Amino acid sequence: MGETLMRRRLVEDFGLDVVELSPVAHGADLAAQVWKASTATNTYAVKWSGAGSNTGHQVAAYLADIGLGGVPELIRTVEGGLWTFHGKKKRLTVTPWIDGVxxxxxxxxxxxxxxxxxxxxxxxxxxxxxxxxxxxxxxxxxxxxxxxxxxxxxxxxxxxxxxxxxxxxxxxxxxxxxxxxxxxxxxxxxxxxxxxxxxxxxxxxxxxxxxxxxxxxxxxxxxxxxxxxxxxxxxxxxxxxxxxxxxxxxxxxxxxxxxxxxxxxxxxxxxxxxxxxxxxxxxxxxxxxxxxxxxxxxxxxxxxxxxxxxxxxxx
Known part of the structure; x- marks a missing residue:
């Protein structure tokens, strides 16, 4: 997914008006794209991937919601979901950006x-x-x-x-x-x-x-x-x-x-x-x-x- 389309998806799907968007190279999942997205107030990790299953994200959201420290929360979509689908059923998910090593x-x-x-x-x-x-x-x-x-x-x-x-x-x-x-x-x-x-x-x-x-x-x-x-x-x-x-x-x-x-x-x-x-x-x-x-x-x-x-x- 290109930068222009990614920006539009983030606005329409998650309500995030992105002012800066850059790709992140780490990861062995060749079917995934990861981006660092910044709005005027926050920074997020954005992932577009067809790997794994939907239940993995549901588990991560559950663990974060019960307060298990060390599991990043999933930012909800404008409709309250955990992800949206685009292009051959690839999931678009957003979590807070962790500024760590x-x-x-x-x-x-x-x-x-x-x-x-x-x-x-x-x-x-x-x-x-x-x-x-x-x-x-x-x-x-x-x-x-x-x-x-x-x-x-x-x-x-x-x-x-x-x-x-x-x-x-x-x-x-x-x-x-x-x-x-x-x-x-x-x-x-x-x-x-x-x-x-x-x-x-x-x-x-x-x-x-x-x-x-x-x-x-x-x-x-x-x-x-x-x-x-x-x-x-x-x-x-x-x-x-x-x-x-x-x-x-x-x-x-x-x-x-x-x-x-x-x-x-x-x-x-x-x-x-x-x-x-x-x-x-x-x-x-x-x-x-x-x-x-x-x-x-x-x-x-x-x-x-x-x-x-x-x-x-x-x-």
Whole structure:
């Protein structure tokens, strides 16, 4: 959506007379646009995306409305809704602008890791209305799209000549880690059957902003799942967007509080996420943007990240 049309949508849909509008580049969702919008009195984060489900925004609004600090409120539309739809059913949502730093860029202090544990525990312990809880997806919507991408990708990498040096290197990486990738494609562990709670589903540090407190953003992919869906991100394999030392992990878990971790569930969600990441980032090496960066991410996932942990844990 272009700037002129975005300004008009913000006026018509949200009653926001924007005086300054600028795009924001952060985020891995290639189907989304994020803007910083300023009126005469306030500044907002505007997102136009087709990712996830509507229920994720409903959960975020519920958590903010009950006063759960660290979850940004959703600005209501002129009709009182949480979003409007435009262009192939993409949602337009608005939240207050958080003038903080990305935790993925700066990391968290030990105290902040403990605070993040407290925040995520409050999310998991929340009790949304039954109608909302029952409407939540129980599996990642991304996961449902990946098999078709994987099939197309496998055919290209094994039967066609590489079109450039990056694709040639990707072919070599897939050959080097053939056993690992085959495991991800064919040997998914049994799905856990434990109690399900509201899970953010993507709570790595790329979705945490820090000012005078921590803010967990990007609620597109909320699902109803065992807590290990989210805790998996804090237990290794996430590089700089997760804890990098045992002290950081311990601080998070101390803040989170008592919970007997189901390591089989961690194995399952680690395997699922590694599968999604290897396939989607490999596809981005070919289709762009940021092709070289995507290739580095694929290498990291396979060499020492989630894929390495997911497969080694099952051996």
């Amino acid at each position: 990305r935790a993925a860029d700066t990391g968290l202090t030990i105290e902040q890791w403990a605070q993040y544990g407290v925040l995520l525990r409050r999310v998991h312990d929340s009790e949304p209305p039954h109608r909302l809880r029952d409407a939540l997806p129980k599996h990642s919507l991304i996961d449902a799209r990946v098999p078709a991408i994987a099939e197309k990708l496998q055919a290209r990498l094994t039967t066609q000549a590489p079109e450039d040096e990056l694709e040639e290197e990707l072919v070599a990486v897939w050959k080097q880690y053939d056993d690992t990738i085959t495991n991800l494609l064919t040997a998914r562990p049994p799905e856990p059957t434990g109690p399900r709670v509201v899970c953010h589903a993507d709570p790595h540090l790329g979705n945490v902003l820090v000012d005078n407190q921590l803010h967990l953003i990007d609620w597109d992919d909320v699902i109803l799942a065992p807590r290990e869906q989210d805790l998996m991100f804090m237990l290794g394999g996430m590089g700089d967007v997760g804890p990098t030392t045992s002290t950081e992990t311990d601080a998070f878990l101390t803040g989170y509080g008592p919970h007997p971790i189901d390591h089989e569930a961690v194995h399952y969600y680690r395997h699922v996420r590694a599968y999604e990441d290897v396939i989607t980032w490999s596809d981005q090496v070919i289709t762009g943007p940021d092709n070289a960066e995507a290739l580095d991410i694929v290498k990291g996932i396979l060499e020492h990240g989630l894929a390495h942990l997911a497969v080694s844990a099952g051996q």
